[in-house]
Amino acid sequence: MTKEVTDATFDAEVLQSDKPVLVDFWAPWCGPCRMVSPIVDEIGEEQAEKLTVVKVNTDENMETAAKYGITSIPALYVFQDGEVAKTIIGARPKPALLQELAEFTS
Numbered sequence: 001m002t003k004e005v006t007d008a009t010f011d012a013e014v015l016q017s018d019k020p021v022l023v024d025f026w027a028p029w030c031g032p033c034r035m036v037s038p039i040v041d042e043i044g045e046e047q048a049e050k051l052t053v054v055k056v057n058t059d060e061n062m063e064t065a066a067k068y069g070i071t072s073i074p075a076l077y078v079f080q081d082g083e084v085a086k087t088i089i090g091a092r093p094k095p096a097l098l099q100e101l102a103e104f105t106s
Contacts, residue, residue: 002044005054007063013054015082020104021052025068025075027059032091033074039094040076047105051078078104 005013005023014021024040026033037055044053058065058073068077068084078086078101088100098105 002041003054005056005061005064007061010056010061010064013052014079017052017079019050019052020078020080020085021054022101022104023077023079024053024055025058025065025070025073025077026055027057027073029059030073036074036076036091036097039092039097042094043097043101047101050105051101080104 002024003013014023022040022043024033024037026037040053040055044051047053056064058070072089074089074091076088076097077084078088085104086100088097092100
């Protein structure tokens with residue numbers, strides 16, 4: 001199960017992580033978010049040794065969403081060493097997502 005991260009836990013869980021973190025910014029009302037969510041969960045399980053995967057509900061964690069300028073969801077951000085290393089906006093099929101994430105998982 002992919003971990004939910006909040007405004008309160010974002011720094012500790014994401015910015016201070018010693019490995020890359022894929023953050024799925026989503027909201028319950030977002031159809032494409034619901035489509036991409038199981039794919040993100042699968043990638044999280046399959047790549048657990050190399051990549052941490054977490055989710056941020058933008059409705060409940062507006063501070064974090066605003067801080068990173070999240071205006072379109074789903075938005076997948078990869079954080080590495082406390083910085084945004086990659087941004088993927090919009091739903092993608094699993095092969096495309098894996099290709100986008102290859103630099104962090106290979």
